[in-house]
Amino acid sequence: MKKLFQNGLLFFFSIAVAILLAEAVCRIIPLSNDSDPTYKLAHEVLPFVMKPNSESISIHGHVLKINSHGLRDFEYSYEKEKGVFRILVLGDSVTFAFGNDMEAGYSKVLERQLNEIVEKKYSKVEVINAAHNGYNTFDEYNYLRLYGLKYSPDLLVVGVTYADFTTQSMNIIIKDGVDSRPGSFWLNIPTWVKKTLRQSHLYIAIGWVRANRGFSIKDPTAHPVPSENNETLIKTKDNFDKITALASKEKIPLYFISIPGRGEVLLKSYLHPQFIQHLRTLENEGKGYFIDSLDGFTSHSDRLDDLYALKDSSHPSAEGHQILGNYLFKRISPIVSK
Known part of the structure; x- marks a missing residue:
């Protein structure tokens, strides 16, 4: 014994x-990409909102500081000061600057570049990053109508990725700031256990391997182009149209910017071309503007590891965000300049 x-x-x-x-x-x-341990709060309409004035650190050491309005950004009041030109940016984890410091994100790159213009019409330009990790276009529309318009934006930017090609918002249950899927065994485990594991590189690596097992974005045959009658395509277009209609109603110029994933750069084409074509159609109809950043990434396809975050096929690195900021600056700077 x-x-x-x-x-x-x-x-x-x-x-x-x-x-x-x-x-x-x-x-x-x-062995894995970054993590997002942001403290989440349940919401009756949105999948979640981030706890105001909270702070956490990702597995790769990036600070996730949330301001008083629940955004990963500097502090901005809803009331806009006189002489300020204000841009509101909506998007998912890419625009959120997942895997990067907050100031490396393209919204902050754009803000710095616009404020460096010597001869401009405004005393200051504010670019407010209202992105949330996991939001899709329907969530972005709801955020815009519920909170975004409170900022009185003069211009609206929506970052678009292949992850937006979906009909469903995140379906999660939040306990003590931690999100879990319905039916998950984590719902029966004290939340401090999951919070502790989120600081484990091994735990994050195992989750990353499981999530990417058998996934090959490099193979275009694994992602067939949907038909025009595809339900996801129809609903995704409808979400874009809702954002466009609301921006038009409020007389806010609207810019969509496409943000390619690593696999799309390798393919030199988008996984969902009809998805992108609809944005071009909106521009042709005078309902918004479309910025295609794919060429900016494919021109550096020999350095993909430099353009995307560590062990990540979806989220650009600081250099990738710089490319996106440059594209936006080129289109928006004439509006700000004298």
Whole structure:
């Protein structure tokens, strides 16, 4: 019995050592993309909102500081000061600057560039990043009508990625700031356990491997182009139209910017071309403006690892965000300049 007890202790000790070694290896050699431990709050319309005045640190060391209005940005009041030109940016995790410091995101790149214009019509330009990690175009429309218009924006930018090609918002249950899928066993586990695991590089790496198992965005045959009668395509177009209609009603110039994933850069084409074509159609109809940034990434396709965040096929790095900021600056700067 004593020997069995000793063997059991040795077994569990060995497992503990193996886990600690694996954790150490994952910290030395990152095996996954970044994390988002932002404290979330439930909302009756939106999938979630971020807790105002909260702060957390991602697995790769990026600070996620949320302002008093629940945005990952500097502090901006709803009331716009006289002489200020204000731009509101909507989007998902890419626009949120996932995997980057906040100031590396393209909204902040654009803000800096516009304010560096010596001869401009306005005393200051504010670019407010209202992106949320996991939002789709329907969520962005709802955020705009519920909160975005309170900022009295003079111009609206919507960042578009292939992840927006969906009909459903995130379906999550939030407990003590932590989100879980309905039916998940995590709902029966104390939230402090999941919060602790979110700081584990090994845990994040295992989740990343599971999520990307068998996924090949490089293979275009794995992502067939949907027909015009495809339900997802129809609903996604409808979401764009809702944003366009609201911007038109409020007389706010609207700019859509496409943000390609790593696989789309390799393919030199978008996974959902009809999705993009609809945005071009909106521009042709005078309902908005479309900025296609794909060429800006394909021209540097030999340096993809520099353009995308660590171990990430969707989220641009600081250099990738610089490309996006440059595209926006080129189109918007004439509006600001004298």
